[in-house]
Amino acid sequence: MTIAAHPQAVRPLKKRIADASEPYLYSAPALILIITVMLVPLALGISYAFRDIQLLNPLSGGFIGLDHFRALSEDQAFFRALRNTLWWTGASVFLQFLFGLILALLLDKPFAGRGIAQALVFLPWAVPSFLAGLNWAWLFNPVIGPLPHWMYALGIMDAPNNILSDPHLAMWGPIVANVWWGIPFFAITLLAALQAIPRDLYEAASIDGAGPVQRFLSITLPFLAPTIAITILLRTVWISNFADLIVVMTNGGPADRTQIVASYIFTQAFKRLDFGYASAIALVLLVLLLAYSMLIVLLRQTLLNKG
Amino acid sequence: MASIDIHGIRKSFGTFPVLHGVDLTIRDGEFIVLVGPSGCGKSTLLRMIAGLEDVTAGEIRIDGKRVNDLAPKDRDIAMVFQSYALYPHMSVADNMSYSLRLRRSTKEKIASAVGNAASKLGLDPLLERRPRALSGGQRQRVAMGRAIVRQPKAFLFDEPLSNLDARLREQMRAEIKKLHGDLRATSIYVTHDQIEAMTLADRIVAMHAGVVQQVGTPLDLYDRPANLFVAGFIGSPGMNFFEGRYVASGEGAELQLANGATLPLGKRLGIESGSVATLGIRPEHVVIADGGALEAKVDLIEPTGFGIIMHVTIHDIPMKIFTLDRAMLNPGPNVRVDLPRDKLHLFGTEGTRVD
Ligand SMILES: Nc1ncnc2c1ncn2[C@@H]1O[C@H](COP(=O)(O)OP(=O)(O)OP(=O)(O)O)[C@@H](O)[C@H]1O
Numbered sequence: 219m220t221i222a223a224h225p226q227a228v229r230p231l232k233k234r235i236a237d238a239s240e241p242y243l244y245s246a247p248a249l250i251l252i253i254t255v256m257l258v259p260l261a262l263g264i265s266y267a268f269r270d271i272q273l274l275n276p277l278s279g280g281f282i283g284l285d286h287f288r289a290l291s292e293d294q295a296f297f298r299a300l301r302n303t304l305w306w307t308g309a310s311v312f313l314q315f316l317f318g319l320i321l322a323l324l325l326d327k328p329f330a331g332r333g334i335a336q337a338l339v340f341l342p343w344a345v346p347s348f349l350a351g352l353n354w355a356w357l358f359n360p361v362i363g364p365l366p367h368w369m370y371a372l373g374i375m376d377a378p379n380n381i382l383s384d385p386h387l388a389m390w391g392p393i394v395a396n397v398w399w400g401i402p403f404f405a406i407t408l409l410a411a412l413q414a415i416p417r418d419l420y421e422a423a424s425i426d427g428a429g430p431v432q433r434f435l436s437i438t439l440p441f442l443a444p445t446i447a448i449t450i451l452l453r454t455v456w457i458s459n460f461a462d463l464i465v466v467m468t469n470g471g472p473a474d475r476t477q478i479v480a481s482y483i484f485t486q487a488f489k490r491l492d493f494g495y496a497s498a499i500a501l502v503l504l505v506l507l508l509a510y511s512m513l514i515v516l517l518r519q520t521l522l523n524k525g
Numbered sequence: 526m527a528s529i530d531i532h533g534i535r536k537s538f539g540t541f542p543v544l545h546g547v548d549l550t551i552r553d554g555e556f557i558v559l560v561g562p563s564g565c566g567k568s569t570l571l572r573m574i575a576g577l578e579d580v581t582a583g584e585i586r587i588d589g590k591r592v593n594d595l596a597p598k599d600r601d602i603a604m605v606f607q608s609y610a611l612y613p614h615m616s617v618a619d620n621m622s623y624s625l626r627l628r629r630s631t632k633e634k635i636a637s638a639v640g641n642a643a644s645k646l647g648l649d650p651l652l653e654r655r656p657r658a659l660s661g662g663q664r665q666r667v668a669m670g671r672a673i674v675r676q677p678k679a680f681l682f683d684e685p686l687s688n689l690d691a692r693l694r695e696q697m698r699a700e701i702k703k704l705h706g707d708l709r710a711t712s713i714y715v716t717h718d719q720i721e722a723m724t725l726a727d728r729i730v731a732m733h734a735g736v737v738q739q740v741g742t743p744l745d746l747y748d749r750p751a752n753l754f755v756a757g758f759i760g761s762p763g764m765n766f767f768e769g770r771y772v773a774s775g776e777g778a779e780l781q782l783a784n785g786a787t788l789p790l791g792k793r794l795g796i797e798s799g800s801v802a803t804l805g806i807r808p809e810h811v812v813i814a815d816g817g818a819l820e821a822k823v824d825l826i827e828p829t830g831f832g833i834i835m836h837v838t839i840h841d842i843p844m845k846i847f848t849l850d851r852a853m854l855n856p857g858p859n860v861r862v863d864l865p866r867d868k869l870h871l872f873g874t875e876g877t878r879v880d
């Protein structure tokens with residue numbers, strides 16, 4: 219009887235080890251795959267940041283500790299790129315979100331041809347980013363594009379020049395292209411969230427005495443808040459890493475005025491072929507973005523708990 | 526509090542007509558119940574009064590003032606939705622005070638209004654909770670509370686109890702009645718539960734296919750249904766009908782059934798002899814008696830606890846009898862029944878009542 223009551227005490231050691239390791243063995247294939255695909259490249263990239271890796275120098279490759287980071291802390295070009303990144307990301311995300319929200323609110327109301335309009339909104343999203351960049355670069359080019367002439371005619375500009383070659387305005391070129399390209403993302407996700415809001419809440423609110431603005435503030439916004447938080451988080455990380463449009467349209471110029479950290483990494487790695495330094499910059503960007511993401515995730519949690 | 530006048534109201538969704546000219550006058554403080562089968566346009570009518578649907582034609586007046594083109598918020602009415610439509614991100618107290626906050630009432634006034642409503646409805650311990658942390662019955666109460674804090678001119682209810690279980694529905698029904706007794710607020714209540722209609726209403730409005738069939742007190746509709754639709758709709762189990770031909774004979778009159786049998790009607794009525802007519806009698810009015818004039822074949826017995834519903838066949842026509850006599854649990858294959866003449870309803874060719 220006692221033996222039956224304590225079967226574990228008499229099991230052989232081998233069997234116990236086998237039992238204990240069973241779940242790990244089952245999950246091993248998936249874990250190994252994830253580790254090789256995700257973590258190995260990450261670790262490798264991080265390790266570059268602490269090594270001297272220059273493609274044109276066969277003697278490089280040695281461990282140099284924090285040298286890259288010391289150089290980085292004195293690199294004025296890097297700090298300018300950091301400021302430009304803030305500017306580029308902030309303006310792009312804000313404008314994409316604003317126009318995306320307005321578009322979503324418009325598409326949420328029934329009207330004739332809404333189905334077609336909803337499909338058309340998707341269109342910019344389907345354009346490859348390089349093509350979008352070229353397109354906009356041409357539009358801003360006074361030789362072949364109409365935009366400078368229109369802006370001149372409207373009195374926004376003194377002369378029909380290419381804003382992409384004006385150091386003070388150049389950043390607006392890629393930002394405009396990026397906004398055009400990214401509005402669909404916000405419009406579609408926000409529209410989906412809008413359509414999930416029960417209609418009778420709006421009816422109850424209008425009977426309770428709420429006007430359109432109050433209905434928007436006290437029903438639409440609270441319902442959209444979690445979606446807004448997560449889409450803004452995603453887009454911020456994405457856009458701050460997104461150098462395609464800048465590389466195509468201005469290549470960081472004029473005078474580094476449109477150089478963002480991502481395009482600076484690109485320049486360091488593929489123009490100066492200094493992979494070690496580029497990795498160090500990438501690591502700093504990664505840490506900054508991680509910190510930012512944590513912040514937004516926390517914010518979203520508190521919002522969700524409140525709701 | 527206010528009166529509500531509805532005059533010649535029509536409603537079409539696109540080209541699809543839903544309401545075909547509804548006229549209704551609701552007095553100050555009256556409790557009106559709209560009943561009718563699903564899809565007859567009850568909710569549509571209610572939502573038009575609330576201002577949630579446009580009026581296709583006709584006129585709605587609240588307190589004598591035309592409101593056709595007023596936004597819901599300017600009509601000063603409150604509505605309780607079937608889904609409750611509570612604001613999920615607001616606490617119970619905030620849900621109830623939302624309308625007052627929009628009107629910029631003072632803090633003290635809001636607190637006392639919410640406090641009063643909460644104590645009337647037993648919501649005091651729940652004020653800080655969010656709707657998703659409430660049971661169905663509690664949510665229902667919050668929805669009522671949200672309506673009463675504001676002291677609107679009128680209350681509109683769209684099947685407010687239909688998501689509750691039978692026991693809770695009974696309890697809430699009584700509470701609504703009590704609340705109406707306290708507040709004496711003009712109320713329009715939509716339901717397809719006829720017990721709710723009978724117990725709550727000062728007057729019932731029976732609707733069918735977008736047309737008002739009869740307006741009257743619950744007992745009016747029960748005792749003197751205006752047409753076949755109302756006769757069949759009010760009462761449970763429903764009224765029995767015999768179709769046949771009305772024949773005047775001497776002093777009296779009778780109904781000739783398809784198989785040639787006749788049912789005596791007692792007195793002559795105001796329709797032409799020989800015309801098609803329908804005779805109705807409620808199951809609870811059929812009398813079972815040894816010396817009864819008619820023979821009924823017993824098909825099925827349904828005990829309800831309180832009474833017994835007997836499914837029988839008279840002259841090949843299926844009908845129901847409701848009796849309190851427990852002996853009828855084992856009635857044998859046949860019983861003899863009488864149809865008391867003062868409980869008979871006769872409906873003419875068009876289905877309208879004839880006296
Ligand atoms: N927005 C709408 N568009 C088109 N038709 C509608 C719309 N709303 C309601 N209807 C139609 O109007 C008719 C009446 O609907 P209504 O909701 O008033 O019925 P009801 O009497 O409240 O029914 P129930 O008891 O099932 O709630 C139905 O045939 C319905 O299909």
Ligand SMILES: [Mg+2]
Pocket residue numbers: 567568569683
């Ligand atoms: Mg309805």
